Amino acid sequence: MSKTLPTPLRVRFAPSPTGYLHVGGARTALHNWLLARRYGGVFLLRIEDTDRARSTDESTRAIFEGLEWLGLTWDEEVTYQGANLARHQADAQRLLEAGAVYRCFCTPAELEHRRAEAEARGDAFRYDRRCDRLAPDEIQRRVASGDPFVLRFRVPDGSTEWDDLVHGQITFPNKDIEDFVILRSDGTPIYNMAVVSDDIDARVTVVMRGDDHISNTPKQILLYTALGAPLPVFAHLPMIHGTDGKKLSKRHGAMAVGDYRHQGILPSAMDNFLALLGWSPGGDIEVMTMQEMIERFSPDGLLKKASVFDLKKLEWMNGQHLNMLPLEQIEPLITPAIVDAGLATRDWLAANHAWYMKLLELLRVRSRTVSDIVRQAAPYFGDAVDLDPDAVAKQWKDPVTPELLGEARDALAAASDWSEGPLEEALRGVAERRGLGAGKLFQPLRVALTGSSVSPGIFDVLLLLGRERSLARIDTALQVLAR
RNA sequence: GGCGGUAUCGUCUAGGGGACUAGGACACAGCCCUCUCAAGGCUGGAACACGGGUUCGAAUCCCGUUACCGCUACCA
Secondary structure, eight states: OOOOOOSSOEEEEOOOSSSOOBHHHHHHHHHHHHHHHHTTOEEEEEEOOOOTTTOOHHHHHHHHHHHHHHTOOOSSOOEEGGGGHHHHHHHHHHHHHTTSEEEEOOOHHHHHHHHHHHHHHTOOOOOOOGGGGSOHHHHHHHHHTTOOOEEEEOOOSSEEEEEETTTEEEEEEGGGSOOOEEEOTTSOBOHHHHHHHHHHHTTOOEEEEEGGGGGGHHHHHHHHHHTTOOOOEEEEEOOEEOTTSSBOOGGGSOOBHHHHHHTTOOHHHHHHHHHTSSBOOSTTOOOOOHHHHHHHOOGGGBOOSOEEOOHHHHHHHHHHHHHHSOHHHHHHHHHHHHHHTTSOOHHHHHHTHHHHHHHHHHHHTTOSSHHHHHHHHGGGSSSOOOOOHHHHHHHSOSTTHHHHHHHHHHHHHTOSSSSHHHHHHHHHHHHHHTTOOHHHHHHHHHHHHHSSSOOSOHHHHHHHHHHHHHHHHHHHHHHHHHO
16 A cells, blocks of 8 residues: 655755765665655755854765765755745744744753753653743843843644654654744754754655654644644654664764765665665565666655665675676776776776776676776786785795796797687697696686786686787796796 | 654565465575686575464564664754
8 A cells, every 4th residue: 555645746855064975864865866756756955054063065065976976866956054044033933923932031051950950850851831931021021131032832732643654653742842942042943943944945745854853753743833834744764773783873884975985886886775775675676777766666665674784785786786787887987996096097098998898897797896896907907917925825836837837828929819719729738738627727827917816717818918918927927936 | 761763584675464384685604617706506504572462363463571773952
């Protein structure tokens, strides 16, 4: 049974720019985006920069970059909460005039004191509404004399409930909700006020966010109602935890999507992996392109349970995408890393396009990340190779190695043509004459050619390197062995 | 403490009263393939938190307990 979505469908992602775009935020953004794309809705981006002390332009940029990298494009101009101060204040003022809120002159110090007292008694502190009982002339007097005050919402009796898109019915008895502040004594709005005002203004019809906001929701519903605005549908997505079951934080390793980008994760793999944290298309489907995710996304598949971020599975997923996507699509994501590693210039790669594509084709099968590819690509660029000491120790330890390599060199040099058929014939011939299994010859040769005991098939390596470099590397190996 | 939320292999999950001897994937182990490494194929170990109901029948519905998570600011 699928729940009905409102029309028009307008969703938003509203991060506060106090850091980078972390995986939890990215997942929330992705689910919002997927919902909008699947059902023809509008995806909005609002930067909640009201906490001026912690907000930075740099993290705003990081959020844009992160979203763009993930392919989560927004449909209307970005809005900034900080720019809406006047409206927030006007809405708060409206609430005061309508009698839904009252002035509270209690100072933070007083409140803190009473809170400490209640705690000492083992009681839960709840604002006692004493300022709501002030006589009108007393209020007038204190306002006139310039006493600072905040605006508090007068929570009515009864209960507040809603039908959450992911959790179903959730009910809060109003007696458990304290008369919360909506406007500080300096005239700036508290989060719940700003959010509601902005969501009403942006005509947001589905508020999908982390379930750490569940306890804010009744307060926000109260505000919508007092403001006479229609309620959006609420959807509370489960949290993402670290491997210890706790909320994700620095000690769990990388949290920022940018970190994964730099570790060589493909955006589509990141999206795929993140989408599956808290959502399932049902059945055994796992690896999907963005398009497939859009087609299959549904609020019915949204899960309630917090999930644990498993890096191993992300890497596996990345390997799947690395091999599934058309080479033309992933090449632009790999080339910058190749260039940054100093292996080749963009121009050189462009001039040797066919060779480069062949290399990538060979390496991507045995890689899980872009970084893996770069690491493995090194031996194919330039003339010299770095010999891996362990590989040398293991593969060249047999005293006949020099003889063997020399023979292989001569056979290769004598090949009628530098192509797979003749090369294979040459090498297999050597192995046969010496009564050796192919591996006994190929492994020492692999080390001579690539410096490593791990590489693509030996004939592919020979082709990639070309005749000249292949023979030269064997010669170098023979010199090393002669010492 | 109060309030709210959640509970299937180590992890991501399928399942929504009988198809469950609980399926898939990651990870792990073994085997196959094989010039190495990957990829791929096959096999294995591994879960319905606990207790009560309801029902002919419960992983599935209800209640309780426990555990975990979140919120509990003139933070967002």
